Amino acid sequence: MTNxxxxxxxxxxxxxxxxxxxxxxxxxxxKWFYDKKGDKLFQDIMAMPEYYLTDxxxxxxxxxxxxxxNQFNSPEGFDLIELGAGDGKKTKLLLxxxxxxxxxxxxxxxxxxxxxxxxLEESLTKxxxxxxxxxxxxxxxxxxxxxxxxxxxxxxxxxxxxNIGNLLHEQAINFLTKVKDVMSGDDMLFMGFDxxxxxxxxxxxxxxxxxxxxxxxxxxxxxxxNELEANFNVDNFLxxxxxxxxxxxxxxxxxxxxxxxxxxxxxxxxxxxxxWESIHTEISQKYTDAVVEWLAEESGLxxxxxxxxxxxxxxxxxxxxx
Numbered sequence: 404m405t406n407x408x409x410x411x412x413x414x415x416x417x418x419x420x421x422x423x424x425x426x427x428x429x430x431x432x433x434k435w436f437y438d439k440k441g442d443k444l445f446q447d448i449m450a451m452p453e454y455y456l457t458d459x460x461x462x463x464x465x466x467x468x469x470x471x472x473n474q475f476n477s478p479e480g481f482d483l484i485e486l487g488a489g490d491g492k493k494t495k496l497l498l499x500x501x502x503x504x505x506x507x508x509x510x511x512x513x514x515x516x517x518x519x520x521x522x523l524e525e526s527l528t529k530x531x532x533x534x535x536x537x538x539x540x541x542x543x544x545x546x547x548x549x550x551x552x553x554x555x556x557x558x559x560x561x562x563x564x565x566n567i568g569n570l571l572h573e574q575a576i577n578f579l580t581k582v583k584d585v586m587s588g589d590d591m592l593f594m595g596f597d598x599x600x601x602x603x604x605x606x607x608x609x610x611x612x613x614x615x616x617x618x619x620x621x622x623x624x625x626x627x628x629n630e631l632e633a634n635f636n637v638d639n640f641l642x643x644x645x646x647x648x649x650x651x652x653x654x655x656x657x658x659x660x661x662x663x664x665x666x667x668x669x670x671x672x673x674x675x676x677x678x679w680e681s682i683h684t685e686i687s688q689k690y691t692d693a694v695v696e697w698l699a700e701e702s703g704l705x706x707x708x709x710x711x712x713x714x715x716x717x718x719x720x721x722x723x724x725x
Contacts, residue, residue: 410670415542417670420627423682424667424674433569433655433685434542435623437516444619446490451615453607456565457493459717460595464496467710472500474708474721475591477557480507484550485561486543488512491523493563495530502531509535511553513546544581551585558590565597565717568688572698575688579702583724592704592722596690600716602648605689609653610644617642620655620684632668639663643681651689656681695720 412418416435423430437445449457464471475481483501485494491512501508510527514520520538527536539546550560560582567575582592609616620642624635640657647654659676666673692709695718699706704722711718 413669416626417631420631420667421670421672424672428681428683429674430683431623433623434515435626436619436684437519438622438626439518440625441619441622442489442516442519442522444615444622447615448611448619449492451611451613453611455604455608455714455716456595456597459712459714460563460565460719461493461496462712463710463717463719464493466713468496468500471593471710471719472497472504472506475508475557475559475593476506477589479556480509481557481559482509482511482553483559483561484511484513484553485563486513486546487562487564487566488514488523488538489516489519489564491527494561495527498527498531498534502533509537511537511539513539513541513543515540515542543578547581547585554587557588558586560586560590560592562592562594563719565595565687567594568597568690569686570688571686572688572694575698576701579698579704583703586724590724591707593719594722595717595719596695597687597717598711598715599648599651599689599691602646604716605646605653606644609646609655609687610642614642616644616655620657623684624657627667631670633665635665636663640682651691651694653687653689654683655685655687656683658682690718692718700725 410421419432448454488494498510512520512523517540520540524536524538527534570578621637621640624637624640627633628635639660641660643656643658645654659678659680662678663676664673696706699722703725705725707721707723709718709720
């Protein structure tokens with residue numbers, strides 16, 4: 404087998420799949436769940452009754468639209484920059500209000516999935532023809548470097564869906580610090596954080612009975628098969644979810660049901676699995692006010708205010724640069 408240090412890769416996807424599957428324990432990043440099929444599966448997840456996060460954040464944006472918009476507004480207008488825009492369902496509540504009020508703003512949705520951006524732009528053109536939309540494809544870290552160019556007026560950086568929860572605390576601080584570094588003056592960060600709650604409620608959200616989350620997690624193996632010419636037998640892997648109420652970490656795994664060998668042609672990589680060996684695919688961190696304030700302080704940010712849903716399951720915080 405070729406040493407991974409001497410390999411050349413044609414994409415970040417190839418590089419990260421190789422790194423994750425030669426590591427011990429094995430891991431794959433949840434950002435690679437998303438392709439055309441993965442986008443549709445995640446939309447199905449957001450519509451599940453068990454997946455409370457979407458409804459809670461929708462409730463916040465629907466209930467507090469005017470108050471949130473008032474925090475954003477500026478005499479010179481503003482740029483509304485959304486990281487991980489997806490289908491924009493929740494954001495459209497804000498866009499409708501801002502458009503109806505003839506607020507001066509541009510909307511810049513950013514997503515790793517070009518398919519998601521194309522669908523979003525098409526729907527926004529029909530629903531909100533007055534809104535200026537400028538899409539940009541890329542990962543959060545790639546695009547953050549470009550966001551600093553938007554410095555002629557107030558920036559509102561939108562990060563919904565508790566996607567920050569996909570990062571360990573150290574990674575989250577690194578990410579928030581990078582966001583802070585592109586903020587200046589009265590710029591704001593508006594970010595969703597899923598809160599700690601009954602552990603069973605959290606487990607059910609990531610392990611639905613219909614198996615949609617399982618299919619979403621396993622889609623990364625289908626992607627490796629389709630794009631990197633691998634021979635994963637996806638049915639030989641079990642989707643497993645755990646939640647630690649002490650740390651607030653919900654973690655997803657794909658567990659090999661038997662000893663098996665997989666070959667990935669594009670990487671010239673043979674991967675051996677022992678029976679019940681796992682691939683860690685996702686972390687979904689849950690928070691308290693104290694943890695969010697600590698993350699902000701460590702990152703050079705300051706909590707301005709927050710908004711919560713009627714069940715207090717979820718919160719959207721507004722930050723500015725400290």
